[in-house]
Amino acid sequence: MAEVVLxxxxxxxxxxxxxxxxxxxxxDGAFVVLLGPTGxxxxxxxxLISGLEKLDSGSIRIDGxxxxxxxxxxxxxxMVFQQYSLYPHMTVRENxxxxxxxxxxxxxxxxITRKVGEVAxxxxxxxxxxxxxxxxxxxxxxxxxxxxALVRDPQIFLMDEPLSSLDAKLRADLRIELKRIQxxxxxxLLYVTHDQVEAMTMATHIGVLEDGKLVQYGTPRDIYENxxxxxxxxxxxxxxxxxLPSELFGGDHKGPQIxxxxxxxxxxxxxxxxxxxxxxxxxxxxxxxxxxxxxxVTLIDVHQDYPAGKTIKIRPNNPLYFDASGARVT
Amino acid sequence: MSSFSVTEPSKRSKWVAGTLVITYALITMIPxxxxxxxxxxxxxxxxxxxxxxxxxxxxxxxxxxFTTRTRQTQEFLNANPPQNWADEIVRQYDMVIVGPSKFGExxxxxxxxxxGSTFLSIFLGTLxxxxxxxxxxxxxxxxxxxxxxxxxxxxVAVAIPIFLMFRNLGLSDTHLGMILLYTGVNISLAxxxxxxxxxxIPREYEEAALIDGYTRFQAFYKVVLPQAATxxxxxxxxxxxxxxxxxxxxxxxxxxxAQTAPPFIPTIIGVGGLDWPAVAAGATIFLIPVMIFTIxxxxxxxxxxxxxxxxx
Numbered sequence: 001m002a003e004v005v006l007x008x009x010x011x012x013x014x015x016x017x018x019x020x021x022x023x024x025x026x027x028d029g030a031f032v033v034l035l036g037p038t039g040x041x042x043x044x045x046x047x048l049i050s051g052l053e054k055l056d057s058g059s060i061r062i063d064g065x066x067x068x069x070x071x072x073x074x075x076x077x078x079m080v081f082q083q084y085s086l087y088p089h090m091t092v093r094e095n096x097x098x099x100x101x102x103x104x105x106x107x108x109x110x111x112i113t114r115k116v117g118e119v120a121x122x123x124x125x126x127x128x129x130x131x132x133x134x135x136x137x138x139x140x141x142x143x144x145x146x147x148x149a150l151v152r153d154p155q156i157f158l159m160d161e162p163l164s165s166l167d168a169k170l171r172a173d174l175r176i177e178l179k180r181i182q183x184x185x186x187x188x189l190l191y192v193t194h195d196q197v198e199a200m201t202m203a204t205h206i207g208v209l210e211d212g213k214l215v216q217y218g219t220p221r222d223i224y225e226n227x228x229x230x231x232x233x234x235x236x237x238x239x240x241x242x243x244l245p246s247e248l249f250g251g252d253h254k255g256p257q258i259x260x261x262x263x264x265x266x267x268x269x270x271x272x273x274x275x276x277x278x279x280x281x282x283x284x285x286x287x288x289x290x291x292x293x294x295x296x297v298t299l300i301d302v303h304q305d306y307p308a309g310k311t312i313k314i315r316p317n318n319p320l321y322f323d324a325s326g327a328r329v330t
Numbered sequence: 331m332s333s334f335s336v337t338e339p340s341k342r343s344k345w346v347a348g349t350l351v352i353t354y355a356l357i358t359m360i361p362x363x364x365x366x367x368x369x370x371x372x373x374x375x376x377x378x379x380x381x382x383x384x385x386x387x388x389x390x391x392x393x394x395x396f397t398t399r400t401r402q403t404q405e406f407l408n409a410n411p412p413q414n415w416a417d418e419i420v421r422q423y424d425m426v427i428v429g430p431s432k433f434g435e436x437x438x439x440x441x442x443x444x445x446g447s448t449f450l451s452i453f454l455g456t457l458x459x460x461x462x463x464x465x466x467x468x469x470x471x472x473x474x475x476x477x478x479x480x481x482x483x484x485x486v487a488v489a490i491p492i493f494l495m496f497r498n499l500g501l502s503d504t505h506l507g508m509i510l511l512y513t514g515v516n517i518s519l520a521x522x523x524x525x526x527x528x529x530x531i532p533r534e535y536e537e538a539a540l541i542d543g544y545t546r547f548q549a550f551y552k553v554v555l556p557q558a559a560t561x562x563x564x565x566x567x568x569x570x571x572x573x574x575x576x577x578x579x580x581x582x583x584x585x586x587x588a589q590t591a592p593p594f595i596p597t598i599i600g601v602g603g604l605d606w607p608a609v610a611a612g613a614t615i616f617l618i619p620v621m622i623f624t625i626x627x628x629x630x631x632x633x634x635x636x637x638x639x640x641x642x
Contacts, residue, residue: 052537072540079541085534089556102543148542 001188002063002155003028004049009058011044018044020212021058026156026205029186031179033199035235036209042192043082045209046158049190051075062155073104078149079158082165084141086133092144093129096120099152119147122181139170146174150181157182157189163198175201196236200224208232230259230326237261239286239297246321248292255321255329262299263317270315278306289314362617368610376606390419391607395433395598395615399425433612436594441619442505443590444574447512451569452562454513455520456528460550462521463528464536474522481518486578493582503588511583512573519572520565527561528554563630567623574620591616 004026011019019041026032034042047053049060051072060067067075078099086095096116100107107115120126123143128136136144142165149157162178163171179202182189193199199206200220207217208231216223216232227233233241242260246253249271273296279286280302287306289296291314298314300306321329339347368376370387393416401424410426412418417427462470492511493502501507531554539549555562581593595612598605 050541052540071545072537073543073545077541079538081534081538083532083534085532085538087535087538087553098539099542103545103548104543148538 001028001153001186004063004156004188004190005061006045006049007059007061009045009048009060010056011048011053012056017212019048022209022212022214023058024207024214024217026188026190028188030204031182031189031191031202032205032207033191033193033203034207034209035193035196035199037194039211040209041212042194042209043160044212046079046160046190046192049075049156050077050079050158073102076104076155077158078152078154078156080146080149080160080162082161084138084145084165086136086141086144086148088132088134090133091129092120092125092131092133092136095133095144096129096147096151099148105152115151119150122150122177123147139166142166143174146178153185155188157187159189159191161193161195162191164193164195178202196238200236208235226328227259227320228328230257230322233259233320233322239299241320242296242298243322244291244294244296248294249316253321255323257322257324257326258316259320259322260296260298260316262297264319265296265298265314266317267300267312267314270313272311273314275306275308275310275312277308365610365613365617369607369614371607371610373605373607376610377604388419388607389416391605391609391611393419393427394605394608395611396431397427398429398431400428402426432589432594433591433598436589436591437615439505439584439588440574440591440616443508443512443588444570444619446505446509447516447573448566448569450509450513451516451520452524452566455517455524455565456555456558456562458517458521459524459528460554462525464533474525477518477521480514485515489578489582492579496583503584503586505588508580508584508588508590511579512576515576516569516572519568523565523568524558524561527558527565531557560630563627567627570623571620 006022006024006026008021008023009019010017010021022041022045024032034045036042044053048055049062051067051070051074055068062075062077086092087098090098093116096119097112099105100112100115116129117126120129123146125140125143125147128140128144133141133144142162146159146162149159163174166174175198181187182202191198191202203220205217206220206223208215208223210231216228218226220236223232224236227236230241230243234243239262242265244258244260246256246258249258271291273289273291276288276290276295278300279288283302284299285302285304285306287298287300289298289312296314306312323329367383367385369391370389371382371385372388372390375382375385397416397420399420404424407421407424407426412421420427461467462474467473496502496507496511499507501510535553535557536546536549539553540546544552575592576590577592580590584590584593591612595609595616598608598612
């Protein structure tokens with residue numbers, strides 16, 4: 001396990017700047033999540049660290065060693081791909097043993113048997129060990145793919161949306177399992193996702209990417225409570241933060257745009273809004289409001305009835321303010 | 331989607347399709363069956379008109395194919411009784427077997443040159459196809475087109491230059507020369523077919539292997555090659571069939587040492603009249619290796635021919 005330092009790394013594909021001057025430190029034993037929409041440069045960052053892509057500029061240090069010229073094998077990283085990439089001509093056992101048999105590790109056979117058995121146990125696939133990789137369900141394939149990384153003891157685990165193709169229940173189970181394994185082993189892990197629940201629940205640090213740039217890097221709480229821009233604020237929180245013109249609410253305001261998360265909206269006094277519809281989710285009710293032509297989504301008391309057309313009063317409470325370009329104003 | 335089943339053909343259409351396929355198979359098999367039968371006929375039965383379907387089978391054609399014989403005087407024949415069943419067969423023409431014919435040797439030449447050039451074409455073709463598929467090769471499209479263009483003219487068009495080149499290089503009538511020549515002709519087919527197959531194999535597998543601690547070459551033979559087996563097998567069949575059947579270059583460039591079976595078989599006709607049974611026997615034996623090779627590779631070939639549908 002090791003600290004990984006990215007120092008002003010950049011990578012372009014033709015005219016597209018996939019990764020644009022990113023600097024960040026992934027501390028030893030940290031679970032860092034890169035968050036951002038498709039095309040933000042998350043996967044490219046992973047591939048640059050793994051050595052599957054060459055840097056245009058900047059440097060990457062793993063455990064203090066500059067790995068810029070090293071092959072993926074020499075870097076000693078493990079990676080879980082989004083599309084499983086299990087070797088289709090091998091059994092599950094052979095797939096899991098494959099990294100241990102590499103010319104770099106040359107693990108003794110009894111050690112391989114032990115480790116493969118251990119990982120199969122953790123991922124609940126011991127009964128599938130002798131199946132062909134192609135005979136598995138999607139969820140099983142992805143677990144084997146995670147297992148292929150876990151059998152090793154690499155400097156850093158790189159995971160590219162490993163849970164995105166699983167069904168909701170399995171995703172929730174594996175989320176907890178992955179976090180537990182990482183904590184137990186004290187592994188350094190860099191995890192790419194666009195799922196904010198995964199980011200909030202697993203990360204010790206979150207890096208938010210926008211168009212190849214790292215726009216904010218900090219703890220999940222910090223990113224949630226002190227977003228540096230509208231873009232970062234919109235990444236976390238369900239329902240999404242409501243961005244509205246500040247003058248709607250009158251009075252003093254620090255910037256032209258106001259950001260309201262459900263917890264920043266107090267019902268009972270303030271200005272009038274019309275109910276469009278209420279969505280009852282069981283443990284919470286989502287209320288869609290119209291405020292002078294601006295749509296707002298907030299959460300309200302589950303036990304009250306809000307028929308469409310009803311008018312309620314709302315006011316902001318500890319809101320976030322942003323300037324016209326979207327940057328935070330404090 | 332429509333409500334009636336379109337996936338399961340009706341009993342009647344299955345029956346019609348089956349009949350058509352069997353009829354077609356029977357028609358295409360007639361020449362092969364005729365060659366097989368002619369090999370077991372006597373020379374008189376072979377050329378009789380109307381053609382005989384029912385006849386007394388004899389191994390005369392096969393004996394004539396594998397031996398050289400001379401006519402002997404009656405005194406000699408009486409003094410030396412026949413030594414074996416083959417001898418007995420040729421005695422009816424007052425002949426004795428004096429030694430083996432060249433057929434065995436020519437057949438082995440075909441095996442060496444056919445399989446040798448197929449192996450070399452596949453070996454070089456796979457490496458080239460992998461490079462074209464995965465790496466940024468300068469002028470890739472031009473190079474690929476150039477490789478394909480070597481197939482665009484009839485081989486006979488370059489026969490004279492190749493004949494002169496081979497003479498100067500000392501490759502005329504050598505096994506190495508013929509292996510190189512057939513490899514040169516087959517390599518374009520091999521590169522293009524194999525590139526198609528390798529393109530279908532997602533790169534993620536190699537990337538996973540690189541991360542798992544393997545070098546690029548190890549990833550190639552541990553992960554890419556096993557998945558390209560289908561393509562390699564069907565390409566090998568195409569290469570072997572070409573090299574095995576090739577006639578024009580073989581006539582021109584080989585004679586005493588490296589002559590293959592195709593130019594040899596017709597020369598049998600000249601020895602002791604029109605010996606059709608011996609020719610047919612030679613053709614029958616000549617067909618066997620390709621048939622065995624194709625049957626061994628059949629499983630791969632079926633999947634290979636539909637190579638757009640390779641499982642990803």
